[in-house]
Amino acid sequence: MNLETREENGVVIFELDGEVDLETSPQLRAALLQHVNAGKAVCVGMKDVAYIDSSGIASLVEAYQSGRRNSTGFALASISDSALRVLQLARLDKVFTIHDTIDAAVGELTT
Amino acid sequence: MEQIVYESMSVGIKDQVNLLASMTAEFANTLNVDETLQRALPQITDYLKAEGSAVFLLDETTQVITCVACYGATEITGLTLEYGQGIVGKCVATNEGALVRDVKNDPDFYGAVDNQTGFTTRSILCAPLSVKDRCVGAIELVNKKNQDDLFEETDLKILETLSASAALAVINARMAKALVEQERVKRELELAADIQRRFLPDPSNAQNDQSQICGVNKAARGVSGDFFDYFTLPDGRIYFALGDVSGKGINASLLMSKTASLFRCLGKTVRDPGKLLGRINAELCETAAQGMFVTMVAGLYDPRPGCEGMIRISNAGHEPVLLYCDDEFKTFGASGPPLGIVPPLPGEDGAYEEEQIFPNHGSLYIYTDGLTEGYTKSGDPLEDKGVQKILRDHSDASLPTQLECLVSAVSHPGMKLRDDVTVLALTDSQRPLEDKQHTEAHHSDVEDEESDGDWLIDFKFPAQPSWMKLARACVRESCVKVGCDDRLINDVVLAVDEACQNVIRHAYGGPSDEEIELTVRHRPGRLVFRLRDFAPLVEPSKIKPRDLDDIRPGGLGTHLIQEVMDDVRYLRPTQGEGNLLRLVKNIDINKG
Known part of the structure; x- marks a missing residue:
């Protein structure tokens, strides 16, 4: 799982890949919360996420909730089919703000 | 002159x-x-x-x-x-x-x-x-x-x-001086006997007619080579044991004290009676002297709802244990040699075999040969027949009364006991009647499944997050083998992964070196997954899915499992301690 970030127009961008599971999700959670709690808008690109389980989803939910509390933006972008399926199963696909591309997400978050 | x-x-x-x-x-x-x-x-x-x-x-x-x-x-x-x-x-x-x-x-x-x-x-x-x-x-x-x-x-x-x-x-x-010395030794023996009695559970328990379990120990001399003990585990199960040390006198009573202490101490953590006897045997083999040995029964009674009063019992060279249920007697004999004789093989835990008993609201009796070999009033030994007759005659009496009847059959005023008499009794009669058919149906289901279905995978792995990737690969592989499509594979892999996570979180209370056992079987039109752990029983109600409208992190796993699987059942393993989760996914392979 890649946790490298870059910043574009004040938005912190994650481009996750590989598997987000019980072993790796704690790192994701810590990284997301660090930026969200620092008052940054965060966009998580999920094009290359091969697998995500409930613990990974829980990390996204927690970041999303913190972002709402801090009034910083939090969005998901370009979600892989398998990750989208999990969000659907969890009935969360309508909760998150989901964009087709990272650029679209950044555009939305900076306005 | x-x-x-x-x-x-x-x-x-x-x-x-x-x-x-x-x-x-x-x-x-x-x-x-x-x-x-x-x-x-x-x-x-x-x-x-x-x-x-x-x-x-x-x-x-x-x-x-x-x-x-x-x-x-x-x-x-x-x-x-x-x-x-x-x-x-x-x-x-x-x-x-x-x-x-x-x-x-x-x-x-x-x-x-x-x-x-x-x-x-x-x-x-x-x-x-x-x-x-x-x-x-x-x-x-x-x-x-x-x-x-x-x-x-x-x-x-x-x-x-x-x-x-x-x-x-x-x-x-x-x-x-010799008299004073004798008196001193006698006093010390009395003290020793008193200390020894304190090893036994509080006798005031035995006075309670409502008690589920009670025991009695009557020593032929001051100190005893017999013991019994029981205590309740934090999860509500009752651990019990009864033992008889070979020989009599001080040496036997010292070994008895050691064995009783080992039971108390190891029983708190070793929650399998067979493994526990194996551990005590290893300890006694290391230190027991002069060819002394101990015959012992250890058991675990589960009075909790949904557990059918199951008793797991292990018998190391002791007299058969007696179950009295529906006016019938059943005996359960020894499954291994007495403790302190045969050391475990190097590298093995030397666990004794266990037996599962479903008491069905009946009672279980464990006793030493001091009872069966004790003389009755007529001068003949009481024997098993005599024990059974007394229990039948007093089948409606409380446990303490039954024990009193048994002991008084072989102890007469003014006569010395032939040997120490020790009896431990446990009754399942106080467990509320419950939906027995429901759980029994599960049992037969489980047996059907185990004797049927094509073998796909048997995989045992430590309850650690780092093992989940491999577990998922195994599940994926077995799905591929039976021709599932990608979407189905992904769903099933996710559900089994979530189930494993539940085991790690709820059964083991976090990552653990204890194991998870995963089996996958292919039956016509469906895949059957069985996930077994070796942790204390978890109430299925504790792992209910959460309300999805309540958006918060966590609690999603069980929902995902139920969303994906067609049948989800929490069962109890037929052998040993632990939880068993059975997941069924219907598959329609002919589609493509």
Whole structure:
């Protein structure tokens, strides 16, 4: 799982890949919360996420909730089919703000 | 002339009688023999006009003769002689007095003392301290004060007479000491028995008619080689055990104490009776001595709702355990040798086999052979038949009453017990009636499944997040094998992964080195996944899915499992401790 970030127009961008599971999700959670709690808008690109389980989803939910509390933006972008399926199963696909591309997400978050 | 002789003689006899009378009285009344001897010695020495004297006592265990008091001449208190050594030693050994007028000519004389002290011994008078054949020492006088005088036969007679009363005092003192010692040992035994009784559960429990479990231990002697014990685990299950150490007396009771402590201590963490007996066996094999061994039964009773009162029991060489249920008796015999005989093979845990008993609201009885071999009033042993008859006759009575009836059948007032009698009883009758059919249906289901279906995967792995990737790969592989499409594979992999996470979180309470066992079977039209752990039972209600409208992190896993799988059931493994989750996914392979 890649946790490298870059910043574009004040938005912190994650481009996750590989598997987000019980072993790796704690790192994701810590990284997301660090930026969200620092008052940054965060966009998580999920094009290359091969697998995500409930613990990974829980990390996204927690970041999303913190972002709402801090009034910083939090969005998901370009979600892989398998990750989208999990969000659907969890009935969360309508909760998150989901964009087709990272650029679209950044555009939305900076306005 | 004659008159004078007569008078001097009568004066001598009068003194002699006075001395004898006072000495005898003193020795008879003394509480401290050594002190009395010390005081009497000068009087005797002066009366017999000797230069010095000494009292020697024989240690009857070591046979060493030691000087305990001396007077005049030279200080030799503490000097030791061997049995038979020198004139004194010989006097003690032969229990005969000695009158040696000139020691130079006596082969028995032991000159070493004179050499050490510089004293010159010329003559010796020695009388044994004895009562009948028992000689406990000797009194020795050396040298008449007047160099020209010699000891006479009458001197020896007087010394012997005085010695006799001194000997009586010494022997009395020794007997008193032995009695005190005996009394001390007896008191210590009583203390030991008292401590031992404290190893057993609080007897006030046994008075309670409502008790689910109670035991009784009646020792044939003060201390017992039997024990029973039980305690409730934090999850509500009751751990119990009963043991019988080979042999009787202190050594048996010490081994009993050790075994009982091991049960209490190890039972808190080793929650499999078979493994527990294996551990205790290994400990006892390491340290038990003199061919002693322990027969023991250990069991775990589960009175919790949904657990059918299951008893897991393991029997190490003990009498068969008796189950009384629906007016029928069933016995469960030993599954291995007694503890302390066969050490486990290197690298193995040496666990004993376990048996599952469903008591069905009946009662379980464990007893030592002191009960079955105990004599009834008619003089015949009670035997198993007798035990069963008593239980049948009192089937409606409470456990404490039943135990009382059993014990009183073999213990009669004024008669010694043949052997320690120990009985432990457990009843399932207080467990509320529940949806038995429901759980039984699950059982038959489980058996059907296990004997049926194509084998796809058996995988055992530690309950660690780092193992999940491999577990998922296994599940994926088995789905591919039966021709599932990608979407179905992804869903199933996710659901099984979530189930494993639940085990790690809820059953083991976090990552653990304990294992998760995953099996996948292919039955017509469906895949059957079985996930088994070895943790204490988890109430399925604790892992209910959360309300999805309540958006928060966590609690999603169980929902995902139920969303994906067509059937989700929490079962209990047929062997040993743990939880079993059975997941079924219907598959329609012919689609493509």
